Amino acid sequence: MTGRSPRPTEEGTSSERALRPLHIAVGSDRAGHAYKDALAEHLRGHPLVASVLDVGVDSHTPTAYPPIAAAAAQLVADGTADRALLVCHTGLGVAIAANKIAGIRAVTAHDAMSVRASVQSNNAQVLAFGAGVIGLALAKHLVGDWLACRFDPTSPAAQKVQMITDLERPGRMASPHTP
Numbered sequence: 001m002t003g004r005s006p007r008p009t010e011e012g013t014s015s016e017r018a019l020r021p022l023h024i025a026v027g028s029d030r031a032g033h034a035y036k037d038a039l040a041e042h043l044r045g046h047p048l049v050a051s052v053l054d055v056g057v058d059s060h061t062p063t064a065y066p067p068i069a070a071a072a073a074q075l076v077a078d079g080t081a082d083r084a085l086l087v088c089h090t091g092l093g094v095a096i097a098a099n100k101i102a103g104i105r106a107v108t109a110h111d112a113m114s115v116r117a118s119v120q121s122n123n124a125q126v127l128a129f130g131a132g133v134i135g136l137a138l139a140k141h142l143v144g145d146w147l148a149c150r151f152d153p154t155s156p157a158a159q160k161v162q163m164i165t166d167l168e169r170p171g172r173m174a175s176p177h178t179p
Contacts (some may be wrong), residue, residue, distance in 0.1 A: 021050035022147065025072040025081040028131075029057060029065035029094070032087030035131040035139060039085060042140050048147040053081055069097035069128075073104045076125045084126045085143065091130035098126045102168055105161075110134045115142045119149035121157045122164075 024043055028036035036054075043049045055071040057063040065088045072084035084106075086094035091108035098106035106126035107118040110133055118124040127146050129139050152158070 019048055019148065019150065021048050022082040023051045023053065023080070024049055025053045025055055025075040025084040026086070027055040027057070027068040027072040027084065027094070028087040029068060029089075030059065030062065031089040032065075032094075032129070032131045033057060033059045035087045035129065035136060036085075038136055039087065039129075039139060039143060042143060043085070046144070046147060065093050066097040069094040069106075070101055073098035073101035073106065073126055077101050077103045082125070083146075085146075086126060086128045087131055088128070089130055089132040091128035091133065095126065095128040098128070103165070105164065109142070110138075112142060112145050115146050116149050119146065119151055120155075121160075123151040123157070123161045 026036055026040045026043070040052050040054055043052045053075060055075070056068050065086075069086050069088075072081070072086055075081040076084050084098065086098060086106070088094045091110070095106040095108045098104055104126055105122055105124040106128060107114070107122070107124045108128040108130065109115045109118055110129065115127065118127065127143075129142075134142075151161075
């Protein structure tokens with residue numbers, strides 16, 4: 001599947017012009033600050049981005065990643081942002097923290113297939129990168145792939161995404177036999 005363009009579903013066409021521009025929240029810890037700033041600038045110039053909301057951190061503030069990741073994820077959960085892009089040293093910590101916000105599906109991905117599948121198969125709204133894991137040029141390329149992907153709520157994956165969402169309901173027990 002590498003090298004193939006994603007199959008966007010919005011307005012039934014693969015043309016980027018047909019896709020609604022997205023509002024993107026960005027955030028990082030100090031380890032990911034330089035990447036976050038470079039990726040935010042890249043996003044601001046992208047035709048599939050309507051706005052970039054920077055929730056921090058700057059290079060001088062010793063803020064831990066959990067509140068930054070949670071703030072970005074909350075913007076997505078409440079509808080202020082469509083998606084969030086987070087950066088820490090590995091991408092793992094910010095993804096874990098973002099996943100604590102109800103309704104959020106956050107992933108760490110460093111390759112094109114995983115980035116596309118995160119949206120098209122899992123309807124993940126938050127993408128996390130590790131500044132210590134991925135080169136900035138590749139991260140920018142993957143952000144372009146990510147922006148061009150849309151989840152199709154009529155796809156076979158929709159039932160599985162609903163099963164994931166159902167796991168957040170209080171008292172819900174996971175069972176391999178529960179539809």
